[in-house]
Amino acid sequence: MSAALLSGSGAAALRHNAAAGAGNGHVGTVRSLNIDNINQNVREAKYAVRGELAIKSEEYRAKLAKGEGKDLPFDSVISANIGNPQQLDQKPITFFRQVASLMENPELLENEEALVKSFGYKSDVIARAKKLLKDVRSVGAYSQSQGAPGIRQSVAKFIEKRDGYPADPENIYLSAGASSGVNTLMNIICASPKTGVLVPIPQYPLYTATLSVLNAKCVPYYLEEESNWGTDVNSIRTALKKAQAEGIDVRAVVVINPGNPTGGSLKPEDICSVLELAAEEKLVVLADEVYQTNVFEGEFFSFKKGLRDLQKSDKNKDGKFNNLELASLHSISKGMVGECGHRGGYYEMVGFDPEVVAQIYKFVSIMLCPPVIGQCIVEVMCNPPVEGEPSYPLYKQEYDGIFKGLRERAFALYEAFKQMEGVECQSPQGSMYLFPTIKLPPKAIEAAKKADKNPDDFYCLQLLDATGICIVPGSGFGQKEDTLHFRTTFLAPGTDWVSRITKFHKEFMDRYRS
């Protein structure tokens, strides 16, 4: 990765340093920082989603934009490496952005008639902006460290409605995307190099990267590919016991549902099994539920609901679920919202020790507050127009349209994968990704070895060079030994790019056939 990064920003920095020194004709002196004396925990961290391939794809994109890409065998770059819908032509939801425009310029509210007549703003847009402005005063002002009180109330109501159980705004922490929430929670949990956190494999690399930076242990447990990437509680228990036997102090278990990169969606009974294990073993549950509305099969079932159900049930006779610590994370970046660039999200903490919560409060205070306009988008996501309100018909049409489009493309891609030699893919259940297995011919494995690459890196790099499509090799997420995968989003519009993959794959397989 390092070499590849250098070809991006690093190379420019090199040029610049050379230029800075050039005027004096002297070789520069030794610096304070070098690759061997900086924080080695950062050096160890891996984050493939924006790694070598992503950087190379940006270089192709820049080249094409300058009209310099005549030699390339493609005319556009498709970023299927990252769940970034609005980079790929997904239109933002009108209600959300109309409200945001008024938040940014409240002077627009001084001529409501023109808003309505010239721009089609409905009365509920205007009312919502006024309500939010009252709560945050200005999107240019810092809010409370844990987020604006009124917005946290809306989030609590949303959770109540979703789960049928009360939620307390004081337990809600708004964050700059779910990533920032994960970072906060991990900073609190990871007390020493012996602290361990159970992480599903494959996983979204935020988790392993954050654990690396914090010098704590990732305790991997494998998902069951054959049962649509389900969670087998026995495999979690086995991983836990093994780690404990090695002296690791396992504190928490991460579950990503619906799954990233897998696209799987967990059944309620699996969720409850994880909660039971966590209660028995005193583990914090970190439920990454950012894809909770990206569900194509069945209905989303939250960890919070599972926990409250268990607390009411016979299984809680001994009170073992009473203080189970659950942090569940959500985001405006995914779902049908897709507002990644606004960096908004929240986490709800239940069962945490108040003294620990006070430390979390202090920790987030150091960074002052999450972006306030992002907080406002959290509010409208949690509290969208409802039937009977003027903005509802358009909202519903846009929301359903995005959902339908995602579903269609997921299945189109799935069907294409099913036809491809050596490719096996679980049926799309949720999230924004497919994570097929690929079986490559021995000659391709050898060629990868010669190029000093993992076979899946080799495959994805060749795909990029041949088609302009950027996907992420399975090694970036973790995979069982001797298996190969890749992750692709199904966000890019149209299906032309799917046939680019099919064509490349056939040629690749033919080239390396024994």
Add this chain to the structure above:
Amino acid sequence: MSAALLSGSGAAALRHNAAAGAGNGHVGTVRSLNIDNINQNVREAKYAVRGELAIKSEEYRAKLAKGEGKDLPFDSVISANIGNPQQLDQKPITFFRQVASLMENPELLENEEALVKSFGYKSDVIARAKKLLKDVRSVGAYSQSQGAPGIRQSVAKFIEKRDGYPADPENIYLSAGASSGVNTLMNIICASPKTGVLVPIPQYPLYTATLSVLNAKCVPYYLEEESNWGTDVNSIRTALKKAQAEGIDVRAVVVINPGNPTGGSLKPEDICSVLELAAEEKLVVLADEVYQTNVFEGEFFSFKKGLRDLQKSDKNKDGKFNNLELASLHSISKGMVGECGHRGGYYEMVGFDPEVVAQIYKFVSIMLCPPVIGQCIVEVMCNPPVEGEPSYPLYKQEYDGIFKGLRERAFALYEAFKQMEGVECQSPQGSMYLFPTIKLPPKAIEAAKKADKNPDDFYCLQLLDATGICIVPGSGFGQKEDTLHFRTTFLAPGTDWVSRITKFHKEFMDRYRS
């Protein structure tokens, strides 16, 4: 601090936990996390700007808002603890917010005539929004990890214009406020518990808090209160040598200019002295220049200009300045912009090893990107309307008005402090703060001891209880032994609140007079 935090969010969490367990009539089981087993580096961190006093003041504010504060001896809370101008009625700059509104809802651009006629949008507002939209595509899309390329170009041009030396967009990293930039740089620099960073005392507690969290050493050097909180390079050298003798690997020196909390503004020769020391001792210079436009005396002189001047000078015969590593930070939160809630900023890195830069790139990638609308505000801050452009007259009027207001209030407060018994204050030079010394009577010191408080905490708490004005005790920033200070912003409108302080101070001194 812990007890105070509990009275805020913690108390609610406690109530909630009790409620969750109540249904079963069982005492909850032991949790995974408690105050003694979480990351103790976080526990050690202190951040007084949003600590006990700030939380208590928010409680007063909430009480008054509900109409329940009849028993309080004041009718409004003044948050002079934090540089949050738009919380205190500072109006955002119209050009910035008009552009932001179009970024949030590009559909407004479909009726330019109405924008102009009904809302007074000028042609340069519309042109700027179109240019930015071309660069970022959508404010809802992730940008490149280091920030949108076109915005980094504008920042580079701004730096070039300010300093008279070229700047390279590849060396610019956009960030979620300057705080996030400091956090990134410290994460890279702090390699072990023996890593040390020179930090001015008094300082903005972000620095000590971040070093605590990273388990690295703060190496304090004292600013010279008597010479308007200037930097004495000899005192930095003494602190450095002392730390090195103790086995600390000192890697970097932080300078905050203009000063927070001090309000001091450094002379060019002092800046060059620090750079010389850094070059000799191989220290990274972290120049916190977020108050660069809040200068009331003389002109702002940047570390970057100082470095380039030195690189061209005779002092660089041996090339010692060629690879001096300088990171200078700026923000949209301060100046006349005051857009704290948007969480925008940037840092420029010069002289860094490209391999180190590649690690910084990877580190920021894990959090994906800074808020994109915040990035857009960075752009308009760096590239505001200029003379001859339609939005210029209003921009100039607003900018100058804010500057004048800040200056007037700074001096009004300074004059009031000069009249107060036992209070000494340096004349306002820059930033948004005054940091007077207070000498309290022995009886007050005793009373504080009895209340188990630092004397400055005791004073500030009594001020809050009596007047509703929230300021921050000097102990939150660090101060020489046996001295007491407090920090106050001069952002709150009007001067009524200044006389509330004067009145309280007289009564306080009378009460504790021997």
